Structure formats: structure tokens, C-alpha cells
Amino acid sequence: MSADHERHPLFMPLIFVGGLIFGFGLGFSHMARPEVVLSFLQFEDFGLLFVMFGAAIVTGLAVFGSTALRTTAPLTGDTYRRRLKTLDKNVVIGGGIFGVGWGLSGICPGAAYASLGIGNYAILWGIAGMFIGAYVQGFWRSTRAEQRSPTTAD
Amino acid sequence: MSTPLPVAMLAELFPNGISHYAIGGLFVGLGVAVIYLGTGITAGASTFLESTLSYGSTLSRFQQYRPSRDWRVVFTLGIAAGAAVYAVTVQDGIWTTDVQPWRLLGGGILVGIGTRVGKGCTSGHGVCGVGSASSTSFVGVVTFLLIAIGTAQLVQAAGVSP
Numbered sequence: 001m002s003a004d005h006e007r008h009p010l011f012m013p014l015i016f017v018g019g020l021i022f023g024f025g026l027g028f029s030h031m032a033r034p035e036v037v038l039s040f041l042q043f044e045d046f047g048l049l050f051v052m053f054g055a056a057i058v059t060g061l062a063v064f065g066s067t068a069l070r071t072t073a074p075l076t077g078d079t080y081r082r083r084l085k086t087l088d089k090n091v092v093i094g095g096g097i098f099g100v101g102w103g104l105s106g107i108c109p110g111a112a113y114a115s116l117g118i119g120n121y122a123i124l125w126g127i128a129g130m131f132i133g134a135y136v137q138g139f140w141r142s143t144r145a146e147q148r149s150p151t152t153a154d
Numbered sequence: 155m156s157t158p159l160p161v162a163m164l165a166e167l168f169p170n171g172i173s174h175y176a177i178g179g180l181f182v183g184l185g186v187a188v189i190y191l192g193t194g195i196t197a198g199a200s201t202f203l204e205s206t207l208s209y210g211s212t213l214s215r216f217q218q219y220r221p222s223r224d225w226r227v228v229f230t231l232g233i234a235a236g237a238a239v240y241a242v243t244v245q246d247g248i249w250t251t252d253v254q255p256w257r258l259l260g261g262g263i264l265v266g267i268g269t270r271v272g273k274g275c276t277s278g279h280g281v282c283g284v285g286s287a288s289s290t291s292f293v294g295v296v297t298f299l300l301i302a303i304g305t306a307q308l309v310q311a312a313g314v315s316p
Binding site for chain 1: 167168169170171172174175176177178179180181182183184185186187188189190191192193194195196197198199200202203204206207211213214215216224225228229230231232233234235236237238239240241244245247248249250251252253255257258259260261262263264265266267268269270271272273274275276277278279280281282283284285286287288289290291293294295297298299300301302303304305306307308309310316
């Protein structure tokens, strides 16, 4: 994806508005509260299932419905594509490490940014941790001697 | 007076109701859908960590995200702003967590490593990936969900609270 995409005057405003709706949803669903996430993981309240699957269903309608109208996105000209990553052992290893972190803290990236928005300044500990972790893995992977094929992630 | 069994079971599974979870989830999906329909981008939240590190680090691992780093900052500012709108309109003031700083910091470090190695987080795999019917994302979600449940139960059993 090239920086040319950002030249459309509505690109950044649309990204911001999308983030705004996304963040409002995280606040409204209480997913920005680590206590609520932990109560889900401890089987005390299964409500969080509705957040992830409700969001996935709406996203699925957009992903599979978009191509019925047009093949490319209006602001970038990019072809509509499903989010498909290759399955390898990293998905399981990384997912496992993320799972331990999520279960220990009750925070995940999007919800942590939203948590700051609802006034939870204590979450800065968690956000600082996420940057440290992202840097550690980047440093480790960049300095490994062997050449790997580039991977992307969201 | 006895409550019908299915209703009692539902009340037990969802002690705080389901409406705010479901409505919040619809908004989360709508935010992703708006960006996708306009730009073709399936926006996940965790790549912001690596892409933002490219402003201060020359490591190739981060520099590969240069083309997307600006809009990812805007997306993240939007997320925080959207939650702030919720805080002033619905939540009625700020809210802070009682979860201890060491849990947030330690958990955050593992989240930072894990989401980047595992190619996605709860929004990248859980929302965009599952919404795309990606088998890789199903594997990712099942893995982190099961491990998170086990971890949270262990921490609770060890008596750590909050």
C-alpha cells in the first residue's frame, strides 16, 4: 500500500471517522475496561462474545457485500480484498504469547487506546508495555541473521 | 415465583445484560466497515505499535510500515477520541481501572510481542480476519482466546485481584 493513497482529501478524515466509530463502540461495549474483559475470561460474564462476533458479522457484510457494488474502493482505487494471512507456526506462537498477556492484563491494543479515551490514565502502563514488546520483537527479528520473507500484520 | 429456566440461565451467563455488548460490537464493526468500504483497508489496531516505532527507529522491521504509519496514527487518535465521546455522553465522566500496574505493564509487553509475531490482535484477527472468513484468523482467535482464558483463570486461582 503506497503513500499515494493518502493524497485523496477525504482519506484521512474517513480514517478518523472510522476510528471514532470504532472507539465509541469499544467504550460502549465496556471492552475498554480491563475488569470487564477479565470477568469474561473468568467465565463470569459472557457478554463480550457479542462484541467480537457482532463486530465480525458487520465487517463480514462489508467485506463480502462490497464487491456487489464495485470492485475498487472510491478513495484509494484499491481492489476490495479479504484479510487473509498465511498460516504458519508464528500465528500459533504469537497468538499464545498474546493470550498470556491478554489474560494477565485484560488489555488488547484497540481497547487500550480506547481506554485512554475514557479517562483511564493507568492504562499508560499497558500501552508502554505494548510498545516495549513490539520493539523487543522487532529488534529480535531484525537482527536475526537469516533472511525471512517479509510479513505484515494488523 | 419461579423464573423460566432458559431465562434464568441467560441471566446467569449475562449478569450485565447483552444490549450494550451487542450495540458496542455493531459500532466496532461499523467503524471497520466505513474504512474498508472507503479505502479497501482492513484496519487492525496492533500494527500501530510497529508503524509508530518507525518514526524513531531505523530497524527494517519497523521501516516497512512507513507508508501506512501516518494513517495508523490518525486511526488510533480516532479510537481514543471516539471513546472520549462515549465517556462524556454516556459514561458520565472518566473511569479508571483498579487492575494493578504490574499486570498492565507485564501483560502489555506480552501483548506487544504476541500480536506482532502472531500477525494480528482482537481487531485484526478477531474482527477483520473472522469477518473475512480467514482460516488463519480462526486459528489465531481460538489460540489466543483459549490461552487467555487459561491465564486469567490461573491468575484468579492464585488470588491476584484486581
